Amino acid sequence: MRTALRPGRYLPFATSGLQTLLQYRSTFLVTGVTAAAGAAVTVFLWRAVYADPTGPGPGGFTRESITTYLVVAQVLAVAHANRVDDEVAAEVYRGDIAVALTRPVSYPLVRLAAGLPVVAANTALVGVPLLVLFAALVPLTVPAPADAALFLLSAVLSVLLAFCVNLLTGMAGFVTTNTWGVRMAKQGVVAFFAGQTVPLDLLPGPLRALASVLPFRAMADGPLTLLLGRYEGAAGAAAVLGHQLAWTAGLVLLCAVLWRAAVARLEVLGG
């Protein structure tokens, strides 16, 4: 096994990622308020649409299931806030990337190792409390055990996808200095086409078609389809997971190719 691929090599990066995070504990507060505010706006809006509590409304959602969809979508977004886009963009911008490249490890894997503790901490310290808070305020759907298990599997895949998307976003730093703009745009596009603001089944035809060909669907709508049991039998569940797996593999490949190309043309001015 090539030394760059030995998992033990990445352990120090994971622990240091966690240490940095714990130094700046207030970021949890920001993540929490952002997610709670985002969830509150969408939940208030959509509950107004499903004001009639009897029977299913548009898209086959009930008042409870649409609330569950929107709240859990925000919890997933918290788990996807791995800061990889910020870190990569900043390192490229400052030129620190040059130092990182001299190490005998793969830089994308370093970022993954440093990002995983962030994901775990965000999920445990922000995502779960957020879910508990909303569960206390509004009635949510309790999923079937099998659906919950499928959801967890799917959520893990969505975390990998989010890592790839954020790595690609951070790599925009190779071509522009306004990575802030790129990250803002990415956030907006991902939030919309993942289903965070509007459940994808409620989108009008053309937008729904667009959402179904983009990878972002697998980040929130996919896991939520499984959680709420909105699929037809085993084949339906397999289709959701297959879509996720295919996009994860595709984006990992894209990251690898683009990363090589970017490093090959990278130029850092020394001082």
Added chain:
Amino acid sequence: MSATPGGRLRLALFLGGVGLHRLAAYRLDFLLGSGAFLIRVGLQTVAVGVVFRHVPAVAGWSYHQVLFLLGCALLTRGLDHLFTDQLWELSRKLIQRGEFYRYLIRPVDPLFALLSERFFHPDGIGELAVGAFLVVWSGTALGLDPGPLQWALVPLLILAGALIHASVKLFFASLSFWTVTSMPALQTATQLSEFAGYPLDLYHASLRTLLTWVLPFAFTAYAPAVYLLHGDTGLLRWLPAVTGLSLLAALALWRRGLSRYEMTGS
């Protein structure tokens, strides 16, 4: 020279010109910054549109009324964004890295010197453009016919809204004089301002109170929109007092912070 109002104005115009030059030099950056806002706001508008495909009104607001409100929110936020973006840098790193002293050694007011570094920040232009479009488009669709008084008040309402945004920003950025960096606090406050883009009638009473009397974002969009749409002045009559008090509170905190600032030397 620069101490007189006229000199200050000339300096502001000059610095604004410098900002516009920067805009031409970093064209891709400008397009990305403004484009990002177009995308975000565009998608937000679509999301509101999808909601209204299923119901005719939400909390008594029609589709175009909600878009009008969203447009108002973007206009005030955009105007503020255009002039006070440097406050983010104050909260993020200027105190922490000891760089703040450079605003104290210039022969102009430190706040003016600070803000002037990012006059005409291009990222705000996208917000202003979309805001103006939404207000005009939805206003036309609603057949809105403002009276002369309302027309006269529009610029003042936008200015007051922008001043409230600026005050909140200055207040939370000034906290960094005590806490070294106040970025999380400022980010949190900014996140809450997102609520202002939707009708307050949607929210729980406690959230409404918070947005009206604690962090007065209700006055940056909801109060003016309700006035322009329905002529309802119930909330609007508090606007001058709220704007004045917000500014006073922010400036007082800024001054106190300024007087206790000691540079971290190295």
